[in-house]
Amino acid sequence: MGFEAVIGLEVHSQIKTNTKLFSSSNIDYGCDPNSNVSEVDLGLPGTLPVINSRAVDLAILAGVSTNCRINKKSTFARKHYFYPDLPKGYQISQYDEPLATKGYLDITTSDAMKKTIRINRVHMEEDAGKLIHDLSNDYSMIDLNRAGVPLIEIVTEPDISSPEEAVKYLKKLRNILIFGGISDCNMEQGNFRCDANVSVRRVGTEKLGTKTEIKNVNSFRFVQKAIEYEINRQIQLIEKGKKVIQETRLFNSKSNKTYSMRSKEDAHDYRYFPDPDLQPLILSQERIDKIINSIPESFEDKISNYLNKFQLSRDDVDILISDKILCDFFDSTLEYVNEPKVVCNWILSEIIRYIKQDNFKLKGENFAKLIRAIVTGKINNNSAKEILSKVIETNENVDTLINDLGLQQESSEAFLSQIIDNVIKDNRKEYDRILNGETKLMTFFVGQVMKETKGKGNPQIINQILKERFRID
């Protein structure tokens, strides 16, 4: 009898506020250590937390976007443990009364079936600081810039049955958070992290097996590998007649294995209790409605528009939606030129290579001018690429640049005919060989004509005239 896996995921994602969850320190990434800390973040005596209202709105949005019920009353709780990255000795989180509950996300399984993954809860909490161990031989250093940064935690029910489903769920969730403007979900910066609860049971049995929790996995590939490894490890244990121990495990991305971190017996007693410094969070229906009404276009609608309205291919859409920057650039270009396929092709073949660079300055409006020049035949592809390389870092006006560089495509038949006749005159031998059937040499002539026109000749017209001259149909 085979085994099946039962998987639940907990995602921690940093939400896009300007300031921390309970203080007015800003949350910019990559600042000097301990430069974004206030007395509240440092846990100095006498300080009190004040909830960031923007963070609440974004967390509500996350709840709504994952089809959750938003609870009109939720409370904050303190989760206690001692560690140098936790200045107050407790983390402010939500425990028995979370902000949002009972949601779901649908995914498409590998056999193209729709599957619903239930979401248990979405709650808010503050992040801890960071310890840095490699700056000194004698000391570990503490950077509290991250302490108090707002997170949402999104917890599924154990509805996921395979590593592939886990990754599908995570990708979908990530897209929803990114496209909803809720989180940047930047995995390298660690602001989209996943814990996976994994257990296995024999197919047909009801009772859940003993689960293990794999902590802090921060890439889709690692999630897949970690769960794969963990499922196999557990199955092997059971087949050998051994028991799975309930414990927390860590994934090592070099060995692709999980390792025991601490057993259930060593688990912290977090001594949760309601934070007496914060009132219960009471939300009015108006506030919730306002947020629901502010959602512009759901992620699903966006995909469907790309596929149906714009007739883009499934593959192209997948690449576009893999990165919000690409989508935003695509959308903003389409505001100025209604050529979705051409825009998409150029974005996926050219823009994609530059858009993540710091010096990328090109705006959709200007890019639309380039697309229009291509579509109307004003410039050819080579010129377009040349222009693109110039405007990527400057956003200089494309139309002005076409004129200044004289890159306007030469489409005059009379002019091109004359050049072609001159080229034929200079290359009689090759001309004869073509007439004798060596049609491959066409490209040689196209190249020569292009050279003469300094690349501005309209390749279609050149081809057409050459065919007439060589009497090729």
Added chain:
Amino acid sequence: MKRMSIESVAKGFRNKEFLPSEITKILLKNIKKIDSELNTYISLFEESALKNAILFDDDINKGNYKSLIHGVPISLKDIFLVKDELCTCGSRMLSNYISNYNSTVYEKLQYSGAVILGKNNMDEFAMGSSTETSFYGPTLNPWNKDKVPGGSSGGSAAAVSAGLTIASIGTDTGGSIRQPASFCGIVGFKPSYGRISRFGMIAFSSSLDQAGPLVTSVNDAAILLDILSGFDSKDSTSVNLPSTQCYKVLKKGKFAPNNFTLGVPFELLGDGLDEEIRKNFEMLIKSLTNVGFKIKNISLPNAQFAVATYYIIAPSEASSNLSRYDGVRYGFSEDSEDSTLEEFYINNRSKGFGDEVKRRIMLGTYSLSSGYYDAYYLKAIKIKNMIINDFNNAFKGVDCVLTPTSPELPFDIGEKRNDPLKMYLSDILTIPANLAELPSISIPFALSMTNLPIGLQLTGNKLDEEKLLKISSLIEKEVSFDKEP
């Protein structure tokens, strides 16, 4: 100099009888003379107090008054943070701690032109009823130096009582303003929970802590409440109401005893009550009846559980609030090359905290532990709500609840040091007001045969400080306690 109230100092300024710097100098001189023995101050702002007082002389001379406390010397319990000043909270843990920001209480006093004299001694982290748990040694009771001044705001109460400050701001979690006020023969007032911002006030038990004045008259209590109250966006638990205007109301004086009914929970005044206090309290009730107050026997059936409830909630919150004192970022720490992180924590907290603080951290940690939480913390919260309910019922028929403040007279220094349970029981009459979040005041009304002050306690309905102070003012007049140590 005879002890002075805020009102009388302000009047003296307006009548050009004296100046802020003169009053300040006299107080500083008195402190130098007798505080080495009484030990009411942990730190003295001698230089800045004099400098500010001299600046204020000019304002007073010109008749530019920022408030009634403009130029008036006031001290703070050493639990309120003042930028660039030491704030020890009576603990070795914070014996080297300099604050880098101001508490809201301090900023309001400063804005109103008070001369801040210094920081008063207190029980460590406000945990205690005698000021004996202070890392800086006990404060003595000015009435009898063998006796404790009460606690935890014992330094504040003794300083006001002995004329070493005009007023002091203390904090009250289970009676820490009222009980020392009673022991020292002065007025101590704890407003409703949330009336005065807790921002910059070191937390003991966040859901119960409340700042308030220790003063020599009910009018002074009203003056300071008006200045310190009001919503603070930095404290999510502060009540969203503007500052009170109680002093004006008291000055108008359009109220009389026969407007008010006082409820007395006689069931609480059983065996534990000192006989002399009982006798004096019974006489008080007679005289109040004589002047027109209606007295009614009321029942607060769950108040008997108040001490037990308090000693679950307060230590639970304290164990959490005090987790931040680990010696990593600030506070007492001993660096040892070969200690592990855990050993480092244990050493800092073992040596940085005193016994009473550690006792309460252990109590609180236990009652929040998984498996015990429901039986202790959650149950305590339920009883807290039942006590709130008891008071709500009582206030349907009475305007105020009247009891003695403390069941006992000031006790000997050292007497209860090794008997924490006995110490805890001395808060039995003050704790219910904290649990029910009510305003409550202690007013001195009699002296014992042994020449020790006895205080009465009035507890009002939530956020109705105005009515409570009206009644207090009438009773203060009636008892006319004018004795000083």
